[in-house]
Amino acid sequence: MTDSYALRTSGGWTTIGIFVVLGAATGGALLASFALRISPNDFSVPWFILSAMLIPMAFAITAWMKLNDLHSDSEGLNRDEKRRLSHIVEEKLRQVHIGIAFYVVSALFSLFLMMVGGDSQSILSWAVPVLGGLLAISLSSIGFLLAQLREVSKFLAMLKDRNAARRSKAKLRKRLNHPRTN
Numbered sequence: 001m002t003d004s005y006a007l008r009t010s011g012g013w014t015t016i017g018i019f020v021v022l023g024a025a026t027g028g029a030l031l032a033s034f035a036l037r038i039s040p041n042d043f044s045v046p047w048f049i050l051s052a053m054l055i056p057m058a059f060a061i062t063a064w065m066k067l068n069d070l071h072s073d074s075e076g077l078n079r080d081e082k083r084r085l086s087h088i089v090e091e092k093l094r095q096v097h098i099g100i101a102f103y104v105v106s107a108l109f110s111l112f113l114m115m116v117g118g119d120s121q122s123i124l125s126w127a128v129p130v131l132g133g134l135l136a137i138s139l140s141s142i143g144f145l146l147a148q149l150r151e152v153s154k155f156l157a158m159l160k161d162r163n164a165a166r167r168s169k170a171k172l173r174k175r176l177n178h179p180r181t182n
Helices: 015-038 048-053 055-072 079-117 121-177
Strands: none
Touching: 015 121, 048 055, 048 079, 048 121, 055 079, 055 121, 079 121
16 A cells, blocks of 8 residues: 555554543543542432443444455455555454453443442542543543544545546556547
């Protein structure tokens, strides 16, 4: 593939990604701690936090389906390009699978904390910041997922453009090699 932007692989974590995750976790934990401090003593974790943790799941499933579609939408690629694309798609699918697993585990952990520690202030004092951090990580990962979806769309558009250019070149060559006689 000649386009440098076309589905590059990051091989997992990047430095910026780590800082984003750590920053989101810290910010979410601090915000949740602040909310816990200003709330009344009979505070319980609202159920919408569990629901909000699952919002990125919809984006992750969409990214997963689009990435899987790339296995079949490889028309116009040569064998080497298909091999490289397959490797890149598998790496990105691995990253999306890790994200989906994180969302499910975070939601289950949140559910467990809400069921067990819903009335205990000692449990809530450490659980709410943890839940705030998990929620912030989940919501900030939407940006990563949207970037994946945008990258797949750009790549598919580039493939369509390249195939259209090849077809028009072939038509032009055919006309040049076989001119019409009047």
